[in-house]
Amino acid sequence: MPEILEAHHISKKYGGVRALKDVTFTAYRGQVNVLVGENGAGKSTLMKILSGSEQPTSGEILLDGEPVQLGSPREAQARGIGIIHQELSLFPNLTIADNLFAGRELRRGGRFVDAAAQRRRAREVLQRLGQDRLAPDTLVGDLPIGQQQLVEIGRALLTDVRVLIMDEPTSALSNHEVDVLFGVMAELRRDDVTVIYISHKLDEFRRIGDWVTVFRDGGLVAHESMSRTDTGWIVRQMVGRDPDSLYARNSAPVGDVLLDVRGLTVPGPVQVDDVSLTVRAGEVVGIYGLMGAGRTELVETLMGMRRPSAGDVVIRGTHEPKGTVQARMAAGLALVPEDRQRDGLVPTMSVRENILLATLARMTRGGLLNGGTEQRTADGKVGELAIKSPGLGALVTALSGGNQQKVVLARALLTDPVVLLLDEPTRGIDVGAKAQIAALMADLAAQGFGVLFISSELAEVMAMADRVLVMARGRVTAEFTAGSVTEEALVAASASDSVLEATK
Amino acid sequence: MRYLPSRRAFLAVGAASVLALSACGGSDDSSSSSSSGSSAAPAASKLIVIITPSPDNVFFKAEQEAADAQAKKLGYETLVLSHDDDPTKQSQQFDTAISRKAAAIILDNAGADASVTAIQRAKDAQIPTFLIDREINKTGVAVAQIVSNNAQGAGLGGQEFAKLMGGKGEYAELTGKPTDTNAGVRSKGYHGVLDQYPDLKMVAQQSANWDQAEALQKTQTILQAHPNIKGIIAGNDTMALGAYAAVQASNKKDIIVTGFDGSPDVVSSILKKGIKATVLQPASKIAEMAVDQADAYIKNGKADQPEKQSIDCVLVNPDNAGTVKNFAVAGS
Amino acid sequence: MTDTHVAAHRQAAAPPPDAPRHTALARAALLLLRGRTLVVLVLLVIIFSSISSEYLTQSNLILMTKHVAINAILAIGVTFVILTGGIDLSVGSIAGLASMVSGGLLFKGLNVPGGTIFFSVAVVILIGIVVGALVGAVNGLLITRFRVAPFIATLGMLYVARGAAQLHSDGGTYPDLAGTEARGNTGFGFIGVDSILGIPVAVWIMVMVAAAAVLVTTKTPFGKRIFAVGGNERAAVLSGIRVNRIKISVYVISGACAALAGLLLTSELGAAYPDTATTYELNAIAAAVLGGTALSGGRGTIIGTVMGAFVIGFLSDGLVLVGVSTFWQSVVKGAVIVFAVITEQAQQRLQSTLTRRTA
Secondary structure: OOEEEEEEEEEEEEOOEEEEEEEEEEEEOOOEEEEEEOOOOOHHHHHHHHOOOOOOOEEEEEEOOEEEOOOOHHHHHHOOEEEEOOOOOOOOOOEHHHHHOOOOOOEEOOOEEOHHHHHHHHHHHHHHOOOOOOOOOOEHHHOOHHHHHHHHHHHHHHOOOOEEEEEOOOOOOOHHHHHHHHHHHHHHHHOOOEEEEEOOOHHHHHHHOOEEEEEEOOEEEEEEEHHHOOHHHHHHHHHOOOHHHOOOOOOOOOOOEEEEEEEEEEOOOOOEEEEEEEEEOOOEEEEEEOOOOOHHHHHHHHOOOOOOOEEEEEEOOEEOOOOOHHHHHHHOEEEEOOOHHHHHOOOOOEHHHHHHHHHHHHHEEOOEEOHHHHHHHHHHHHHHOOOOOOOOOOEHHHOOHHHHHHHHHHHHHHOOOOEEEEEOOOOOOOHHHHHHHHHHHHHHHHOOOEEEEEEOOHHHHHHHOOEEEEEEOOEEEEEEEOOOOOHHHHHHHHHOOOOOOOOO | OOOHHHHHHHHHHHHHHHHHHHHOOOOOOHHHHHHOOOOOOOOOOOEEEEEEOOOOOHHHHHHHHHHHHHHHHOOOEEEEEEOOOOHHHHHHHHHHHHHOOOOEEEEOOOOOOOOHHHHHHHHHOOOOEEEEOOOOOOOOOOOEEEEEOHHHHHHHHHHHHHHHHOOOEEEEEEEOOOOOHHHHHHHHHHHHHHOOOOOEEEEEEEEOOOOHHHHHHHHHHHHHHOOOEEEEEEOOHHHHHHHHHHHHHOOOOOOEEEOOEOOHHHHHHHHOOOOOEEEEOOHHHHHHHHHHHHHHHHHHOOOOOOOEEEEOOEEEOOOOHHHEOOOOEOOO | OHHHHHHHHHHHOOOOOOHHHHHHHHHHHHHHHHOHHHHHHHHHHHHHHHHOOOOOOHHHHHHHHHHHHHHHHHHHHHHHHHHOOOOOOOHHHHHHHHHHHHHHHHHOOEEEOOEEEOOOHHHHHHHHHHHHHHHHHHHHHHHHOOOOOHHHHHHHHHHHHHHHHHHHOOOOOEOOOOOOOOOOOOOOHHHHOOEEOOEEHHHHHHHHHHHHHHHHHHHOHHHHHHHHHHHOHHHHHHOOOOHHHHHHHHHHHHHHHHHHHHHHHHHHHOOEOOOOOOOHHHHHHHHHHHOOOOOOOOOOOHHHHHHHHHHHHHHHHHHHHOOOOHHHHHHHHHHHHHHHHHHHHHHHHHHHHHHHHHO
């Protein structure tokens, strides 16, 4: 198996922190080399070094067995190493063809852009990406996010790449688009192009990968041919323990009804239509559905961030009519929002300040904040939720995604809720942190909280929820118990318009 | 429909003439009363538009009020506007005057160069403009440019200041907004006199932009830098008031402060032996003259005075301060 | 020399030995950048005192600090607003309006049916500050209830309040605010002219306002909530913070501070005129920005703002003291402000680099 790109004894230090510890990694020519690992395990750092945007502190890089210096992304590109970042770098105001050729326009007469040729080549690329019906003149801004991702990949295909690094390219793609992408990857493999593929999605990369390399804590812990591994093995390598504990199942006895929602209706572009549900003490209730099904709108309305046009919310047997965030918080609801960056964290504030934000009034003595109380309270939650941070005074943005999520959760818990509303609590965090969040949810239920969480991941919602509600177009279309739920039924209900009868 | 405005205007002329006859029988322009109804007036309206800088400044307020009162006394309607020293705004106000077919415009302009085109536009629309207080850099556009003689006034102020200083010692000068012509003219006028005295030494010269608070702070700093200062000569009265407040707050209360404009606040300060002198610009008189000349022009169709008219300023000191009222010295 | 140095590196392919030193240097640079307002202030003092021996005298330092006081108080108020991600362009006009209202009460009293009432100086000052606070409340209501952008709402108020100040006296000046014994309203000069222990009362007031503002911003839930609203409004809402209430409050604070500054200025002048404090809002915003307050909100300190006011004041007075022309004064002031923002950007970049490295 000929190797094309090798990293020998690469170490990378940022200040006093070692991001990579003596990593020796090999990418095999014409193969799909999958990299997995928790966030912060060092995969992205290595990819930055291999694509020239970062320099190693020590170690060397070999291309075709020759030591090379990759001083900049441009140098790496010149040697045929391309990278597709997770964040899109497209111009939404330009057409697909313009985007594909931005910065390297096809010329005619050395001066003028050859628009016709660009369109022709663009059509070829789109065909290769399985998007025959897409016109090259379509504005990129008008495309759904998945197709934009494909355009980004198309850009890389147009250059003469020998090594293509893809950093979580499927995070925004639909199943069909993922299939197309995997087809393209298989084709690239046939053309002797080496693919280095970073992914969190175990089920996906097992379909396409030839080799799998696992990173943990800045080191390379395993490197194996995909055929000799299974999912359990990979997860074990990633988290350093058994995957059976990945999703903790709640086993607490179910108590009284804590949250009773009746006929809640919210107008708007994404509406909530006559939703009724209950959450009991010690119960974990999952809401499954597609994007735009009204799930986020439902929990935001429960939390008082949106105004319903009809419906009642009863918390602990008491009707709560005011519907402000403060009133709902006082009544015992707390929401951990879907988009941490947008709705959860204050990026300019420290970990401690973010944790205490909702309960500042309790931290005072004589009207002034009491530093000791603040420190103790925040410290307590950090310990309880095992939040890893450089210090309580550090900016919250210095934390990893999973730990940021725990900070938001800590703030919610400090408000003494009885029902926790969690909107996609595991989105964008790595496997290890997912497991921790799942365990926390089970733990909270065991303590007598009611937990209502939203998830788009079938496996997650099936493994974690005692009861699953499915939403589609603002309505609850089905309800299943943990025992009766199947993937097929969930998918069917999430796509349906009518209310299915749940089999209890 | 189209004729209605002119018919109404025609009636208005008649009414205005009657009013003018009855209201000011004793005024010196009664000779022109024969024009009533018979002569074809250049602009058939009884509206005089008065445009001045912001009346925040009592000086402009005085000239505005004097012009307004005089025009009303002569039987005109008035439209009083303020351009806030913004030539663009002034130009828009000229458009208003033109569209309302004003009989005349009395203007204290917003810029010696920037005002020319607007005045020309009014002239093209057969509306005469009478400039007061400030000149423009072109002749033959406005019918009259009646200004107080800033250079002469500054000479008076300079002489008085030199006399108060006893012809020697350190002094500081506060100048006006650097872009304002009068700031330069006054400073030059002061120095025309003061520079003759070899023992008078200017140790600081700062612009306080005609502003009272700025003059206060700058004077305080200047007094820090030059503790031996004996006098402060200011380019206008508001700055003199600011400088005087600074002097009062310091432990050198005998420092001489003089101003320029003859504003009521400074005049009362002079009476209280505070500020030592100011130079009065006959603002009210100039404004009234302009209205009188406009009235004559409207009635006769031609100017009865040369375009450039310069009115002398009057020194105000404790001797005559008691007789000053509203930018006019009794008997001048 | 440099070449061989680099070559040696390549051959060794070892970790560059100066890497940790780079970080140390970066940390030192960051420290310097964080304290840049102080650095600039020290530089100013060194430069001006080398030009003029009068600059670094006790009496001049006291005088300059007194000049700083007015802008500092305005800027402290504006900082509250900017911390929430807003802006207050109306503070200069509010200062002018408060000046005219208080000046009018002292000079001609309040006309009521059956006569004229004169209030004591303390009451007059209180009324002036309340007027400023009320105008601030209107700003806050426009911004929260009517969802007018802060820039627009306060720009409008800039004109409205200035116009109201001019209307108050029909454009005139209230020339004598000394009051009379008979009316029981003497002593307005106390806040602007008098000194206690050799330090002007205005400076004491600035110190008290600054101390209170530091306490509020760092030690109270309200202060933390201001930062939260500016840092991420949506997160603040979700944390149960009454965002609108916070926003209205900061505009009230800003208005009250502006009024106080206007009163100090008026007291010192001994006269109230409608153009008082025209364009002072720009100096106040400049002081806040110089002091490291981010216009995007959520980041900044009161101490920084006060330092910023000191830089602007010490610079302006120094330029006057050494006799620099007005034109150059503007150029230098503008250049210093822009330079400050450039260093602010540099600090942000360096800080995030270091944060990423240590994270």
